[in-house]
Amino acid sequence: MRxxxxxxxxxxxxxxxxxxFTLIFPIIIQQGITSFVNLLDNVMVGQLGTEQMSSVAIVxxxxxxxxxxxxxxxxxxxxFGAQFFGKGxxxxxxxxxxxxxxxxxxxxxxxxxxxxxxxxxxxxxxxNESEGDSSDIAATFEFAKDYLYIxxxxxxxxxxxxxxxSTLKDTGETVSPMIASVIAILTNLVLNYLLIFGAFxxxxxxxxxxxxxTVIARFVxxxxxxxxxxxxxxxxxxxxxxxxxxxxxxxxxKKILRIGxxxxxxxxxxxxxxxxxxxxxxxxxxxxxxxxxINGTVWNVFSIIxxxxxxxxxxxxxxxxxANDIPxxxxxxxxxxxxxxxxxxxxxxxxxxxxxxxxxxxxxxxxVRSMATQLLVISGIYLPIDAYIHGTYFTIRSGGKTVITFxxxxxxxxxxxxxxxxxxxxxxxLPLVWIIFFVQFANLIKVxxxxxxxxxxxxxxxxxxxxxxxxxxxxx
Numbered sequence: 001m002r003x004x005x006x007x008x009x010x011x012x013x014x015x016x017x018x019x020x021f022t023l024i025f026p027i028i029i030q031q032g033i034t035s036f037v038n039l040l041d042n043v044m045v046g047q048l049g050t051e052q053m054s055s056v057a058i059v060x061x062x063x064x065x066x067x068x069x070x071x072x073x074x075x076x077x078x079x080f081g082a083q084f085f086g087k088g089x090x091x092x093x094x095x096x097x098x099x100x101x102x103x104x105x106x107x108x109x110x111x112x113x114x115x116x117x118x119x120x121x122x123x124x125x126x127x128n129e130s131e132g133d134s135s136d137i138a139a140t141f142e143f144a145k146d147y148l149y150i151x152x153x154x155x156x157x158x159x160x161x162x163x164x165x166s167t168l169k170d171t172g173e174t175v176s177p178m179i180a181s182v183i184a185i186l187t188n189l190v191l192n193y194l195l196i197f198g199a200f201x202x203x204x205x206x207x208x209x210x211x212x213x214t215v216i217a218r219f220v221x222x223x224x225x226x227x228x229x230x231x232x233x234x235x236x237x238x239x240x241x242x243x244x245x246x247x248x249x250x251x252x253x254k255k256i257l258r259i260g261x262x263x264x265x266x267x268x269x270x271x272x273x274x275x276x277x278x279x280x281x282x283x284x285x286x287x288x289x290x291x292x293x294i295n296g297t298v299w300n301v302f303s304i305i306x307x308x309x310x311x312x313x314x315x316x317x318x319x320x321x322x323a324n325d326i327p328x329x330x331x332x333x334x335x336x337x338x339x340x341x342x343x344x345x346x347x348x349x350x351x352x353x354x355x356x357x358x359x360x361x362x363x364x365x366x367x368v369r370s371m372a373t374q375l376l377v378i379s380g381i382y383l384p385i386d387a388y389i390h391g392t393y394f395t396i397r398s399g400g401k402t403v404i405t406f407x408x409x410x411x412x413x414x415x416x417x418x419x420x421x422x423x424x425x426x427x428x429x430l431p432l433v434w435i436i437f438f439v440q441f442a443n444l445i446k447v448x449x450x451x452x453x454x455x456x457x458x459x460x461x462x463x464x465x466x467x468x469x470x471x472x473x474x475x476x
Contacts, residue, residue: 010338020312020336026174027308029182032301044196045210046362050290051136052207053364055143057293058126059151061278062119065271066111070159072267073103074166076260079400080252081170082315083322083462092252093170093238099248099256100163108159115152120145126282126289136286143207150211157218164225167238169315176228184221188213262402266410273413277439280418280425284432290364291371291432298358299379302351306387309340313394321399326460329398333454337391344387351380374433382440389443392450399459408449416442 012020046053077096084092123144127137165177191213198204205212233239282289313336320329355376359369397405417439424435453459 010335012332012335012339016335017339020316020339023172023174023315024305024308024312026178027169027311028304029178032304043361044192045207046364048196048206048363050286050364050368051140052143053293053362054286054289055123055140056147056207056210057289057296058123058140058282059119059144059147061126061275062122062148063111063115063151063155065268065275066107066115066155067158068271069111069264069268070104070107070155070162073107073260073264074100074162075267075397076263076402077103077256078166078170078314079259079318079398079402080256081167082318082398085171086319086322090237093167094240094242095248095252096170096256097163097167097238097242098246099253100167101160101246102248104159104163108156111155111159112152115148115155119148119152123148126279127286140286146206146208147211150208151214154211154215154218157215157222161218161222161225164222164229168225168229168236169311170318171236171238172315172319173236174311176225176232180221180224180228183224184217187220188217191216259400259402262406263397266402266406270410270413273410273418277413277418277421280421281432281435283425284435287365287368287371288432290368291375292436294359294362294364294368294372295375295379298351298376302347302379303344303383303386305347306340306344306383306390309336309343309387310390310394312336313340313391314398317395318398321460321462324462326462329460330457333395333398333460337388337395337454340391341384341388345384348380348383351376351383355380371432375436378433378437378440382443385443385447389446389450392446392454396450396453396459399461401459401461404453404459408446408453412446416445 045056077099081093081096084090084096123141127141161180165180168174168176192210193199194202195205195209195213196207198209203209229236229239278292281292313333316336317329317333320326320332355373358376359372362369362372393405393409396408420442421435421439424430424438
């Protein structure tokens with residue numbers, strides 16, 4: 001009887017799932033189109049050759065660190081944004097948005113400066129002459145420089161896109177960010193075709209054309225979000241007067257920094273750790289770089305449900321916590337975790353079935369295709385596990401337990417995943433496929449830790465009530 005009761009508690013009503021789908025459907029569409037077009041972009045660049053594809057993959061892996069730092073920095077503020085909205089506090093949402101504006105500006109400027117000053121050195125760390133032909137490595141480096149010095153300027157609009165989009169999502173609005181993303185990726189796709197291959201009289205720019213297309217698309221996305229948000233300011237009330245002053249109340253700023261800094265550091269150092277793991281993989285040569293790029297790009301397409309469900313958990317559970325419905329938040333989190341895992345079990349099976357055929361859409365060597373197929377098999381097997389871990393991360397984060405998420409995500413990467421990748425790549429002759437298999441296998445530890453954390457319930461906290469009390473005291 002207890003088992004039946006427990007199983008029943010993992011599933012919601014039709015109305016529950018209808019509400020979840022209403023929230024995540026625009027996110028799935030947005031991320032799905034984004035990932036699919038990124039795949040097409042990747043294939044377009046791949047048509048130029050393995051060196052070009054590898055160069056773009058390396059630069060994107062480095063920029064990924066800054067993108068994740070921006071995402072992590074804003075995520076801390078979004079915890080408050082979602083809870084303020086759940087409580088019906090428009091001023092709180094507006095102040096949170098202002099904090100995001102400041103943080104976006106600071107992080108994007110730092111990102112651009114670091115890439116301009118140290119970008120070439122970072123690219124070189126992925127190129128290992130002992131494992132490949134020196135002429136191929138030299139060509140890859142030149143292509144990477146061309147891509148780097150253009151694509152770096154996309155960091156700034158990316159930061160402010162996330163600033164607007166994340167605040168809209170905090171309020172439950174996912175359609176506007178979806179439309180903005182669709183417009184941007186279609187712009188990117190068309191410009192990629194025109195500028196990479198020189199179609200219809202446009203200059204044939206190769207990888208540089210791909211970078212130009214991406215930067216332009218970022219600015220188009222930002223322009224649409226700004227215009228559409230202001231056009232609907234009667235609905236998105238937080239934007240009314242948002243730029244009359246960029247002042248953020250000190251109690252709120254302190255609380256966001258206290259809770260949000262671990263998230264920023266988590267995303268930054270997790271991304272750095274992940275990049276170093278990929279650098280370890282690159283010791284197996286340019287073929288390994290190309291294969292992991294194919295696997296990563298395809299995985300992004302198939303992981304959209306997992307990513308959307310992570311957002312759903314953060315928004316729905318966060319709003320319930322802000323409304324002080326702690327039991328409801330715990331129950332919702334449990335149901336969403338189960339739902340996310342089961343959905344991605346099915347997606348994982350699709351990856352397994354498609355893995356032999358997918359690498360053939362790339363213009364690359366048979367060695368790279370074979371390696372990519374094996375990596376996709378591993379991705380398919382581990383996807384439901386990754387989905388569960390991803391869900392537990394967003395659950396713990398929704399209640400402001402960001403120090404725990406820092407330990408759960410970042411510290412685990414540096415203490416477990418990176419040492420495994422580094423040691424196996426440097427001190428054994430294991431092929432890339434087995435190295436990645438063992439790195440992924442270690443994530444089962446996170447399953448156990450995450451389950452214990454969710455079951456304990458210590459993550460379920462309302463983080464905005466005490467801020468209101470402090471503000472009242474200051475006003476008095």
